[in-house]
Amino acid sequence: MEFLKSGIKTVLGGTEPGQQPSAAETVEKLVDRVYSSTLLEDRRDACRALKALSRKYRIEVGAQGMPPLVQVLQNDGQDTEIISYALDTLCNIVTSEEFDEEADNPTVSVNVGGQFTEMFIKTPENVTMVMGYLDEYDFRVRRAAIQLITSLISNKTRELQDLVLVSPMGVSKLMDLLTDSREVIRNDVLLLLIELTKGNSNIQKIVAFENAFDRLFDIIREEGCSDGGIVVEDCLILLLNLLKNNSSNQQFFKEGSYIQRLAPMFVLAEEVEEAGWSPQKMSNFHCLLQVVRALVTPSNQHQVVTACQRVMQKSQLLNALCEILMSSGVPADILTETINAVAEVIRGDRENQHELSRVMAPSNPPRPVIVVLLMSMINEKQLLALRCAVLYCFECYLYRNADVQRTVVQTLLPSSATDVSSLSTGQLLCTGLFSSDALANWFSSVAIMHTLVENVALKEELLRVLLAPTGGQRPNTLLEMCTNLMQRERTRLQSKIGLLMLLSVWLAHCPGAVKALLETQGTTVYLTAQLCSNEHDEREFLFQGMCAFLMGLCIQFNDNSLPNQRREDISQLIIKRIGQETFCNKLGEVSRHEAYSRACKQAQIRAKSAGELLLDYEYCKLYKGLEALIAKLVSGFDVDGIELTELTLSSEASALVSQYKGIIRGMDAQIQTLQQSAKELGQENAELKEKLRAEQSLRAQISDQNTLLKAQLGATGQTPVQSQESSLAREEELNAARYQANMYFAENIRLNKEIEIIRQQLATEKQRADATQESLLATQKDQEDLLELLADQELKLASYEHKTTAPKSTENQSQTHAETASEEGIPSETANR
Structure with a gap:
């Protein structure tokens, strides 16, 4: 440190006793020396002193010293020592790291390096100039340039990526440095390329x-x-x-x-x-x-x-x-x-x-690797991440492979239990399904669920699975056991959610499974009770929404083979006991839960804690496809032509209501048509945007090739030739290069025209989409007005019916008719008649 102080003192000159210059004053003098000194040695000493101060007084050096340092890079390129000092100083200024020397300096903010980076790249030529020093073979210069560019990229990634792209042969220069025989340079370039290639x-x-x-x-x-x-x-x-x-x-x-x-x-x-x-x-x-x-x-x-x-x-x-x-x-x-x-x-x-x-595991006796993995999945002592990975692997093992799915289901069927001593996939899944560990229940439920995805035949097969009876009772089916386990009070909520996912996928597109579920005692009562309860916990809301979805599946895929459990019977139960609006609100709780949005993003199961394991990707996909249909089934209108609401009105009132309903149905069809049109327009818009992005990417590539070609043409200068033949051959290469350049220019013009046409098409499609949206809103407004008119008409009809049936004297009846007629604007004589 004393040596450093003496060096700075030599550069700045002595000070009067008792007067200690501030850091800003010291930096100001050094900056003035860099600006005004005519001797290279003086400027070099000043840059060396600025480098020494830049670690402790970064703000002062950066605020005053950046312009003279850039000037040094511009004018003193012939001296590698001063260039290395300037590059090192700039690197210290813009780095995002905090130096030990400035730890006690309260003026240094966290983002000071980013702020100086923004100042430096406001002039894009600065970056191009630093990129040029990568060609310098001197170790200090080349490494300092690499480190400076790395710091700039880490602070302003997107901006530096664009500047490197437009820099002549910028990426090529960096790739050439990977072959540098000096390992330090090569390793620093690796770090630079890691930052440069991000995103x-x-x-x-x-x-x-x-x-x-x-x-x-x-x-x-x-x-x-x-x-x-x-x-x-x-x-x-x-x-x-x-x-x-x-x-x-x-x-x-x-x-x-x-x-x-x-x-x-x-x-x-x-x-x-x-x-x-x-x-x-x-x-x-x-x-x-x-x-x-x-x-x-x-x-x-x-x-x-x-x-x-x-x-x-x-x-x-x-x-x-x-x-x-x-x-x-x-x-x-x-x-x-x-x-x-x-x-x-x-x-x-x-x-x-x-x-x-x-693949067989090296165990005694040897077991398939799938069995060994499933043993780890249902073992509560294993790490959560490992258990999630095993479930994901099992799902991928079953994915779109009906043969493998059938093999797993066969291990659950009674006829497959030939060798009791050997563990099978089905035995392990059943063990986990009825384990005391809630997480094992969830994993096993999801695993069995994936054996049924997109395979209706196996859903029917799985209905034949019988589990060993206890206490001399008759054997229960797997579906009955799952339903009973879901209804037990001591079953944890996570286990119930897993069972609901399994049952939902099982019932979808399988009337036989729906019938078996409805025949299980207490199932409908339990689901109805859950939907009528008022819970205030988010996980409970999710559970109720899943119950609503399961109940909706019992309507959608019901073959009406059970008395008192037909589609209209369950719909009436929902309307009378739960309410249409309440049911639809409960149904929507699934998509509003954060677990739904998290599970929809990817097929892999990720969870930081066991409590985050709630929904699975395949269940969310099923829910997304059927939610709107189920909501429509219980909305109060027709289910396959069967009226769900019963109105006790006169024949004239019923005719009027039917007329209004016909109008509403027509408008509903029109809304669906408009929605489909809007969806198609959106898809067409997305395709046009994708095409535009592809054209822009192609245009950028052609522009890069064009720039490279220009550089090659510029590098090919006129040189003396020793023979006429060689002169002609150089001319032929230039003509070919010019022809290729002209082709690139023509292609660039064509792409510009295509991009302009696509932009016009996008604008037209946007106008069409806006017009369609306005028409849709107007149609919905008309439908709401009609519904209000229908409600008013029903009130008036009810009033008429009440007045005509009440026991009144002739005089009172006449007076009532007159009063009613006066309210409706009808002459009293006509009303009495």
Whole structure:
């Protein structure tokens, strides 16, 4: 520190005794020295002093020193030492990290680095200038430039990404630095590219097509693959950035045979199992699994997922993942993520699903891996994340595979219980379903539910499942046991919610299951009591909404084969005991609950705590498809032509009411037509927007190619030639390049015209949608007016009926008729007649 003070004193000159200059004054003098000094040595010393002060007095140096530092970068590029000082000082100013020297400085805010970054990039040429110093081979300059760009990107990611894209050969320069022989430079560039590729598909594509995958795999191999250090983790994080949500890069990764290079990294050496897993090994392996999942996650394009799943099976990557499942000593979080990866590799792929079913665990006796996983799922001592992963894997194992679904259901049927000593999938699911652990109940309910998804035949088969009787009683069916368990008071709410999901999926599109449920004693009474109760807990509201949905399914899929339990009987029960409005409000509680929005987002089950496990993705999909239909069934109008409301009016009144109802039905049909038209217009609008985005992306790519071509043309200057033949060959290349440039310009003009046409179409479609919306609102207003008129008419008819039936004298009757006639504007003589 004394040396630093003496150095600053040498630069600034001595001060009078007793006078200590403030930090701002010191910085001001140094800035003036940078501006005014004619000697390079003086400016260099001043920049060195500013660098030393920038860690403790960041605000003072940044506020006054940024313009002279930029000036140094512009004018003193021939001196690498002063450039390195200027770049290091700017990096200290804009970094988001807090230095130890400024910990006691109360004036430094949390976002001071971001504020200085915003000031620096207001002039885009500053970023281009710093990018230019990446070409400098000097270690200090190149590393300082890399670190400065990294700090700028971490603070203002989107803005810097745009500036790097327009910088001449900006991404290419960064990719070239990955081959720098100095590992420090290479490692810093990895960190820069990680920040640069976050959330920007265009940069991700450019980086991928700059041979990034080959270079990253080379670095990973050099560093020891999954057994390597932090550099391997950085490479895998960058690889994940390039693949996640980028279908173009995913396709390129698959077609480039990079999945085959990924597969050997999952093979565990025997010494690893003996020595254990180091923290860095766990981090590397976790990133590897994330890369695999980025290729086959359900949110990707279906054709990309299918193609990657096929390659993963042929390259033995799936087999290696299954080996990890069966290995001993694997850490719990790695095992959990491996199960999730296996789930998405097999999801919807029959060959991969059957390959998993053939994997046997090294137990005594050997058991299928699915059975071992389910044993972990119903074991309350296992970690929550692991149990959720097993359920997700089991769901993916069943997904769109009727053969596997049938196999699981057969293990529940009585005829399959041949070997009592061996555990089966069905036995484990029943054990969990009736366990004392509420979470095991929920997991097992959801697992059985997924065996029935989109398979009506198995729903009928599952009705044959009988459970062992207790106390000499007759055996109960599985559906009866589920219904009885749901009605028990000691059953926890989470278990009841799981059972309701199972029953709802079971009953949907299966009249036989509806009949069996209605025949179970007390079911209708229990559901009605739940809907009539007034609870004030959000989970109770959700439970009541699910009860309403189950009751609605009993109406929708009822074949009317049970006396007193037909569709109109249940509808009348809802109207009289619960009320139409109350029922619809209870039904809507499901979609209003946060668990619904959380479960609808993705098929994978995620929960930070056991209490968050309430709804499943498939149940939410079923509810979303049938909620509106069920609400309409109990809205008071027709159910397959059967009138739900009974009006005791005269024939004339009934005719009038029927007339109004006909008008309302017509208007309802018109509303549905308008809604369908609005939906179609919305879809067409979305398609046009997607087309516009694609055209804009293509235009940007062509613009990038055009810029590159211009740069190539500019670099091809006139040079002396030694022969006429070589002169002609240079001219031919220029003509070809100019022709290609003209083609790009023409294509750019064509795309601009197409974009303008699409914008006009979007404007027209928006006007049509607005007009349709206005017409819909007007129609709804007319319908409300008609309903009000109908209500007034019914009141008047009731009044007439009451007055005509009351015992009155002739004189009173005449007077009453006269009074009524006067109210209606009818002459009294006519009224008396």
